[in-house]
Amino acid sequence: MNQAELTEIIYETTDRVAQITLNRPDKLNSLTAKMHEEFRLALDCIDQDPRIQILIIKGAGKGFCAGQDLSDPDLKLNHLGETLEINYNPLIYRLTTMKQIVIASVHGVAAGAGCNLALAADLTIASKSASFIQAFIKIGLMPDAGGTWFLPKRIGLQKAMGLALTGEKITGEQADQMGLIWKSFDEEILISETAQLANQLAKMPxxxxxxxxxxxxxxxxxxxxxxxxxxxxxxxxxxxxxxxxxxxxxxxxxxxxxxxxx
Missing domain, CATH: 1.10.12 (Lyase 2-enoyl-coa Hydratase; Chain  A, domain 2)
Incomplete structure (x- = not known):
């Protein structure tokens, strides 16, 4: 895969570590059908590269991912189940079952499907000031992209229900304290801590x-x-x-x- 072919993600590899950067910073990296397509291409490359042991997922610009881009012309608003079946469900399943260890490095906002994309990682780390929001209820929807599976299993039914029913925003530090993510860090060291964790795991069997x-x-x-x-x-x-x-x-x-x- 030629990096020049990609417009909505950046794909990079170093030794045993691959990195996918969601790259629509002007839209807070909100997800489109095109981004999903490019994500699949990057995951195909990882599958074909026996060296890759760790995958980092991060966002460009000021945030991780604001969820689905509701203005995407390829989105069928009256057939959201179709969008889930074609794009989100295969992506979440693939991340949770691929042999590589997936790290989500979250700064800024992780909302809606973007929040649950982060939770699909094997290890989710974040800046203390990051925002995790199950924003679905605010537009008359329920959590998808695995949200109803990840949340109760990580933090219990009451906390999961509260986040889903109210759409309340929590910080990365709060997410860390309630066990929703692995660890939180001051924002200025998140990048270095992400690299350190990836390199540590890359040296493991x-x-x-x-x-x-x-x-x-x-x-x-x-x-x-x-x-x-x-x-x-x-x-x-x-x-x-x-x-x-x-x-x-x-x-x-x-x-x-x-x-x-x-």
Whole structure:
């Protein structure tokens, strides 16, 4: 994929880390059908690049993402379910099931579907001054893009219901305190903290990261007995990897491990 072909996102890679930047800063990176199309192309590139272990999603300009662009000519206002089926549902499912670890780095506003795009990441970090808003109720809609799934599982039914029913804005610091996101930082260090987290994870054994992600994401659909069986099977696979043996050797030799994802 040629970067010149992209107009609404920026796609970059460095070593084991890929970055998708939503790039409509004049519209607070609100989502369009074209942006979804470009997002899919970038994810296809990640799928085809065995080096990529981490994906960062961020927004250009003053905010992360203000949600769906209601003025997008490709949006069928009387057929919103079709828009979800074509664009949002495949995107959210893909992010939560891809083998790479997804980090959302949020500054400024994350509203509506933009908020839930951020919550679809495996790790969501934000500036303390960022804004998370389930804005759907303010235009007569309900949370979509996975909002009704992510919210109650992260913060419980009462908090989730409150955010969805009132559309109340919370800061990144509040989101951190209630467990909605992983961590919040002062805005001036968010970029460096994002890079540090991505680089830290990129040095981890990728096969283990993927197994952790798969097991965590699927745990809500299983009983404890079923989940114990999942752990047993996954651990048996990981125990046969070169990374496991390297990790054990490094531990015993008191040196940093050199994982190669095999």
């Amino acid at each position: 990728g096969l283990a990261l993927t197994e952790i992600k798969k097991a965590m994401q699927s745990s809500f659909n299983r009983t404890l007995v079923e989940q114990l069986a999942v752990e047993c099977e996954a651990q048996d696979r990981l125990g046969k990897t070169n990374d496991f043996h390297e990790g054990v050797s490094a531990f015993l030799e008191k040196r940093p491990a050199r994982f190669n994802n095999s």
